[in-house]
Amino acid sequence: MNPPELAQKLTTLWPPANWLDVNVGxxxxxGADSVALLLSLVQIKKELGGDGNLAVFxxxxxxxGADSDLEQAxxxxxxxxxxxxxxxxxGDVAGRAETEGDGIEAAARQERYALLTQAAExxxxxxxxxxxxxxxxxxxxxFRLLRGTGLRGIGGIxxxxxxTPTLTLxxxxxxxxxxxxxxxxxDREQSYCTDLSNEDCRFTRNRLRNELLPKLRCDYxxxxxxxxxxxxxxxSEVQSYIEAEARKLLTTSLDGLKTNAQAGSNSMKxxxxxxxxxxxxxxxxxxxxxxxxxxxxxxEMNFQWWCKLASLVxxxxxxxxxxxxxxxxxxxxxDLLLLEW
Amino acid sequence: MNPPELAQKLTTLWPPANWLDVNVGxxxxxGADSVALLLSLVQIKKELGGDGNLAVFxxxxxxxGADSDLEQAxxxxxxxxxxxxxxxxxGDVAGRAETEGDGIEAAARQERYALLTQAAExxxxxxxxxxxxxxxxxxxxxFRLLRGTGLRGIGGIxxxxxxTPTLTLxxxxxxxxxxxxxxxxxDREQSYCTDLSNEDCRFTRNRLRNELLPKLRCDYxxxxxxxxxxxxxxxSEVQSYIEAEARKLLTTSLDGLKTNAQAGSNSMKxxxxxxxxxxxxxxxxxxxxxxxxxxxxxxEMNFQWWCKLASLVxxxxxxxxxxxxxxxxxxxxxDLLLLEW
Numbered sequence: 001m002n003p004p005e006l007a008q009k010l011t012t013l014w015p016p017a018n019w020l021d022v023n024v025g026x027x028x029x030x031g032a033d034s035v036a037l038l039l040s041l042v043q044i045k046k047e048l049g050g051d052g053n054l055a056v057f058x059x060x061x062x063x064x065g066a067d068s069d070l071e072q073a074x075x076x077x078x079x080x081x082x083x084x085x086x087x088x089x090x091g092d093v094a095g096r097a098e099t100e101g102d103g104i105e106a107a108a109r110q111e112r113y114a115l116l117t118q119a120a121e122x123x124x125x126x127x128x129x130x131x132x133x134x135x136x137x138x139x140x141x142x143f144r145l146l147r148g149t150g151l152r153g154i155g156g157i158x159x160x161x162x163x164t165p166t167l168t169l170x171x172x173x174x175x176x177x178x179x180x181x182x183x184x185x186x187d188r189e190q191s192y193c194t195d196l197s198n199e200d201c202r203f204t205r206n207r208l209r210n211e212l213l214p215k216l217r218c219d220y221x222x223x224x225x226x227x228x229x230x231x232x233x234x235x236s237e238v239q240s241y242i243e244a245e246a247r248k249l250l251t252t253s254l255d256g257l258k259t260n261a262q263a264g265s266n267s268m269k270x271x272x273x274x275x276x277x278x279x280x281x282x283x284x285x286x287x288x289x290x291x292x293x294x295x296x297x298x299x300e301m302n303f304q305w306w307c308k309l310a311s312l313v314x315x316x317x318x319x320x321x322x323x324x325x326x327x328x329x330x331x332x333x334x335d336l337l338l339l340e341w
Numbered sequence: 342m343n344p345p346e347l348a349q350k351l352t353t354l355w356p357p358a359n360w361l362d363v364n365v366g367x368x369x370x371x372g373a374d375s376v377a378l379l380l381s382l383v384q385i386k387k388e389l390g391g392d393g394n395l396a397v398f399x400x401x402x403x404x405x406g407a408d409s410d411l412e413q414a415x416x417x418x419x420x421x422x423x424x425x426x427x428x429x430x431x432g433d434v435a436g437r438a439e440t441e442g443d444g445i446e447a448a449a450r451q452e453r454y455a456l457l458t459q460a461a462e463x464x465x466x467x468x469x470x471x472x473x474x475x476x477x478x479x480x481x482x483x484f485r486l487l488r489g490t491g492l493r494g495i496g497g498i499x500x501x502x503x504x505t506p507t508l509t510l511x512x513x514x515x516x517x518x519x520x521x522x523x524x525x526x527x528d529r530e531q532s533y534c535t536d537l538s539n540e541d542c543r544f545t546r547n548r549l550r551n552e553l554l555p556k557l558r559c560d561y562x563x564x565x566x567x568x569x570x571x572x573x574x575x576x577s578e579v580q581s582y583i584e585a586e587a588r589k590l591l592t593t594s595l596d597g598l599k600t601n602a603q604a605g606s607n608s609m610k611x612x613x614x615x616x617x618x619x620x621x622x623x624x625x626x627x628x629x630x631x632x633x634x635x636x637x638x639x640x641e642m643n644f645q646w647w648c649k650l651a652s653l654v655x656x657x658x659x660x661x662x663x664x665x666x667x668x669x670x671x672x673x674x675x676d677l678l679l680l681e682w
Contacts, residue, residue, distance in 0.1 A: 145486070146557065148568030151575045207561065216487065220548065227489030230644065234492045238579055241620050279582050303571070 006176055006184040007040050013159065014172040020050025022126035027116050028056045028079075030071045030193035034131035035078070036181045037173055039190060041129065042082050052126075054084050057119045059112045061091040063104070064195075071193045087123075089115040105205065117163050125167060132157055132171045134225070135178045139208050141228045146208075150303065155236040156229075177225075246285035249278055253286065267340040268294050272332060275313050283310040296341060300325030313337045347517055347525040348381050354500065355513040361391025363467035368457050369397045369420075371412045371534035375472035376419070377522045378514055380531060382470065383423050393467075395425050398460045400453045402432040404445070412534050428464075430456040446546065458504050466508060473498055473512045475566070476519045480549050482569045487549075491644065496577040497570075518566075587626035590619055594627065608681040609635050613673060616654050624651045637682060641666030654678045 026041060028034040038056060045054060058075045062068050072088050079086035093108045120128040137156050144153035161169045173181070185192060216224040253274035268290060275283050284306040292298060305324060311317035312332050322330040328341045367382060369375040379397060386395060399416045403409050413429050420427035434449045461469040478497050485494035502510045514522070526533060557565040594615035609631060616624050625647040633639060646665060652658035653673050663671040669682040 145572065146561070146563050146565055146568060148564065148571055150572055151492075151579065154572070204561065212557075212561075216553075220487070220545065220553075222487050223489065224487055227487055230489055231486065231491055231495070237622050238492065238583065241622055242579065242582075244620075279585075281578050281582055 006036065006173075006180050007044065009175050009180070010040055010172045011044065013175055014170055016044050016048050016050075019127055019170075020045065020048055020052055022052040023124050024052060024054050024127045024129055025116070025120035025123055025125040026054060026056050026129045027112075027131065028058055028075050029131075029195065030058070030075045030078075031131075031195055032178075032181055032185055032192045033133050033136075033173060035190060035192040036176075036184050037129060037131040038078070038082070038084070039188065040184070041172075042084065055123050055125065056084050056086045057089055057116055058086065059089045059091055059115050061093050061108050061111065063093065063108065071195075074193055085123075087119055089119055091115060117167065120167055121164065128163065128167060128169050130169060130171050131173055133173050133176050133178055133181060134229070135209075137174060137232070138225045138228050139205060139213065141232045142208055142213065142224075143205055145228075151235050152239055154228075154232050155239055156232040242281065242285050243289070246282050246289055249275060249282055250286040250289055254290075265294075267338065269339075270313070270337045271335060272313050272315070272337050273335050275337075276315060280307070280310050280314065283313060287313070290339075294339070294341075296328060297326050347377065347514075347521050348385065350516050350521070351381055351513045352385065354516055355511055357385050357389050357391075360468055360511075361386065361389055361393055363393040364465050365393060365395050365468045365470055366457070366461035366464055366466040367395060367397050367470045368453075368472065369399055369416050370472075370536070371399070371416045371419075372472075372536055373519075373522055373526055373533040374474050374477075374514060376531060376533040377517075377525050378470060378472040379419070379423070379425070380529065381525070382513075383425065396464045396466065397425050397427045398430055398457055399427065400430045400432055400456050402434050402449050402452065404434065404449065412536075415534055426464075428460055430460055432456060458508065461508055462505065469504065469508060469510050471510060471512050472514055474514050474517050474519055474522060475570070476550075478515060478573070479566045479569050480546060480554065482573045483554065483565075484546055484549055486569075492576050493580055495569075495573050496580055497573040583622065583626050584630070587623050587630060590616060590623055591627040591630055595631075606635075608679065610680075611654070611678045613654050613656070613676050613678050616678075617656060621648070621651050621655065624654060628654070631680075635680070637669060638667050 024041070026034070026038055028038050041054060056075065056079045058072055060068050060072045076086045076088070091108070091111045093104065093111045116128055116130075141154050141156045144156075147153075157171065157174065159171055159174050163169050213224065216222050250270075253270040253272075255271070255274070270287075270290065275286065287309055288298070288301075288306060291301065301324070308317065308322060309324065309330055312319065312322055312330055315332070317332075320332055324330055326341065328339055331338045331340075365382070367375070367379055369379050382395060397416065397420045399413055401409050401413045417427045417429070432449070432452045434445065434452045457469055457471075482495050482497045485497075488494075498512065498515065500512055500515050504510050554565065557563050591611075594611040594613075596612070596615070611628075611631065616627065628650055629639070629642075629647060632642065642665070649658065649663060650665065650671055653660065653663055653671055656673070658673075661673055665671055667682065669680055672679045672681075
């Protein structure tokens with residue numbers, strides 16, 4: 001294990017020229033991954049300079065009593081030592097989460113992203129850096145795969161994502177493994193906090209991390225990480241291609257139907273003839289893009305619903321009207337698909 | 342569990358009108374799946390008639406000493422009772438397999454398919470029916486997924502496959518679960534052989550079946566079967582679409598280059614300009630189809646090789662010549678990709 005590996009991978013994934021001259025917010029929980037992210041960004045900044053500033057945000061969900069506050073204090077002290085501005089963001093997920101187990105994890109994640117985005121905007125940050133690693137990527141792919149989210153889901157975590165017109169989320173450690181991170185920290189004799197909730201096997205994600213993945217790697221002797229990463233890359237590539245083709249199809253089917261451009265509209269029209277002789281998977285994808293861009297909620301539109309809607313457009317459906325999730329009504333007549341909500 | 346389910350699913354997947362008037366060979370190991378396949382086909386034949394005949398083929402690999410011969414005798418007796426012609430096919434995998442464990446399983450599979458195809462042809466069979474179930478499908482998808490075969494691999498086992506111009510392999514039980522099969526047999530008080538090598542956890546496939554899948558279903562409470570089947574269907578659909586698009590691309594790139602049609606040729610030319618502005622995944626697929634149709638071996642052409650070859654065609658490669666697996670030489674010049682072997 002060669003420690004310089006980490007900084008190399010980081011700068012390949014996120015070239016310093018892209019961020020040295022703008023403000024960057026770093027989410028630091030105090031765990032190994034985020035401490036390594038902080039240290040490596042500080043180090044690059046020190047070596048290469050630039051006009052931008054770094055700032056650290058620490059979300060305290062107050063889920064583990066005094067431990068949560070100790071971690072906050074620990075991260076604050078580390079930032080003081082490094083001379084980086086620190087801000088603690090106070091969460092209240094316990095007060096509003098409806099359930100325990102996976103429910104709390106999901107609520108905490110949602111709260112964390114909201115708090116971090118607000119903080120980054122307050123600090124005029126152009127980037128918000130998160131410490132997700134290749135191990136997180138593998139876990140996410142396997143988790144989604146086992147849950148049945150289909151091809152789209154196994155595309156995995158994105159390297160970057162636009163949060164607001166001026167703020168982009170970035171994951172500079174996404175190609176680094178846990179081993180590389182621990183070697184990097186050990187080389188610098190840098191300690192970190194161990195979040196015991198990560199070892200709690202009540203949470204499905206943690207069971208994948210602590211039980212299933214080690215079993216597949218060791219007992220089965222499989223190179224499961226590389227297998228999942230490769231599958232995920234292929235799925236992403238295929239998905240991008242299909243989305244691009246579907247967008248062309250959608251553009252054709254919207255052509256000349258000017259009413260669609262009106263803001264605040266509660267209906268949408270598509271020309272059925274533009275969609276009718278294309279593969280159902282492209283038609284489903286085109287409908288999904290139209291749906292999303294109209295601001296309709298996708299959650300309840302499962303695979304079966306998209307198939308039904310595509311059948312309606314393509315004239316393979318016995319029905320002429322469909323009542324879809326989210327109180328959306330779909331009607332097919334005179335070469336038009338009309339969606340109303 | 343409702344036993345008639347099995348016959349219903351079978352006739353949906355393989356309508357009797359397709360096979361009642363032709364000869365059908367049935368591969369019967371004596372295990373629950375193949376015994377259920379035999380019984381249900383005999384029952385449908387009895388009820389609906391038709392001009393074709395059924396025949397049973399049993400492959401004896403002689404891998405488990407006296408047990409192998411007892412199974413052969415058991416299947417023969419069952420066929421006598423049912424009044425169906427029986428033929429035992431003698432394998433010799435132990436004599437030629439290089440390794441133990443997975444090596445023997447793969448060699449046995451290869452030998453089985455070869456023996457069954459020959460026997461079916463001798464009997465003038467139009468179909469060779471195999472007893473793969475939905476459980477086999479799930480195991481195959483998971484196995485390939487963990488091994489890292491990518492999107493193409495997780496398409497899973499095909500419902501049917503053309504073996505020779507006059508013989509098609511069919512898997513009529515591919516949507517039936519093991520539970521449905523056991524219920525069907527129990528309802529008829531029909532016994533079957535238990536192959537103890539199926540419970541041998543040395544073989545990776547058996548470990549997936551007996552350890553990993555039950556763990557995911559029960560301990561993790563996941564509907565892993567449906568998740569994998571859905572992913573597999575999506576992967577198949579996407580793969581078919583990409584192959585169709587890649588074939589169009591290939592046709593354009595071969596257009597006018599008549600030399601490609603010559604039999605026994607040991608070279609192939611493609612027009613680079615027809616490929617240059619298309620997504621790499623389509624170009625890779627087009628090259629793969631061309632490769633296969635030229636009769637070149639695909640085994641050693643892994644993902645990296647296809648990427649290199651696509652880069653060469655698309656002009657993104659620094660090299661102008663590539664030495665590919667199977668002694669294939671690729672050269673790019675004057676708007677032509679030349680493959681020689």
